[in-house]
Amino acid sequence: MEKTFLLEVSKPEQTMLCGEIMGKLIPRGSIVGLTGDLGAGKTVFAKGLARGLGITQEPNSPTFVIMNCYEGKVPLFHFDAYRLSGGAEFENMGYEEFFYGDGVSVVEWADKIRDVLPANAVIIDIQSQPQAALESRTIKVMGEGKWLLSFRNTAEQALLASKR
Ligand SMILES: Nc1ncnc2c1ncn2[C@@H]1O[C@H](COP(=O)(O)OP(=O)(O)OP(=O)(O)O)[C@@H](O)[C@H]1O
Ligand SMILES: [Mg+2]
Numbered sequence: 001m002e003k004t005f006l007l008e009v010s011k012p013e014q015t016m017l018c019g020e021i022m023g024k025l026i027p028r029g030s031i032v033g034l035t036g037d038l039g040a041g042k043t044v045f046a047k048g049l050a051r052g053l054g055i056t057q058e059p060n061s062p063t064f065v066i067m068n069c070y071e072g073k074v075p076l077f078h079f080d081a082y083r084l085s086g087g088a089e090f091e092n093m094g095y096e097e098f099f100y101g102d103g104v105s106v107v108e109w110a111d112k113i114r115d116v117l118p119a120n121a122v123i124i125d126i127q128s129q130p131q132a133a134l135e136s137r138t139i140k141v142m143g144e145g146k147w148l149l150s151f152r153n154t155a156e157q158a159l160l161a162s163k164r
Contacts, residue, residue: 016048023052033110036126075103
């Protein structure tokens with residue numbers, strides 16, 4: 001069953017924390033699509049994800065190379081589709097090898113490759129709200145894995161604790 005829920009964060013560290021918690025719970029072979037405007041915090045979330053997967057190297061933005069690979073207990077394939085014209089270009093780079101392997105794939109600007117993104121991908125949409133504080137973001141999570149329930153509970157509790 002498809003789940004959708006929101007996480008409200010008030011600073012970059014909390015976005016990172018959400019990514020880290022997801023990295024600890026996400027099953028191998030998962031695909032995460034990140035959407036949201038320039039500077040929304042997609043790379044910050046991906047950095048957290050890497051940390052949660054036990055990767056010590058900190059990802060930076062792969063904008064100029066389409067994909068970076070990070071070795072950890074579970075490998076992370078970090079894509080950035082910003083410069084792609086669409087799914088066809090993504091297909092030409094042989095993305096299947098990564099998407100359908102046993103690592104975790106994360107794609108920034110996933111809306112650019114909607115047509116090749118599998119239906120079971122988890123979508124994380126990060127938005128800032130016009131009236132809200134500069135560093136506030138609403139993180140919308142959409143997906144169908146059972147593990148997303150534990151992710152939601154753990155993230156909500158961690159966010160509460162970090163606000164205290
Ligand atoms: N709540 C927040 N979560 C994440 N980043 C935040 C938040 N508040 C402020 N920021 C700042 O916004 C910027 C987000 O940058 P980031 O590179 O993660 O964005 P992005 O969505 O990957 O952008 P791009 O589309 O250029 O790849 C960082 O400088 C970060 O410090
Ligand atoms: Mg980015």
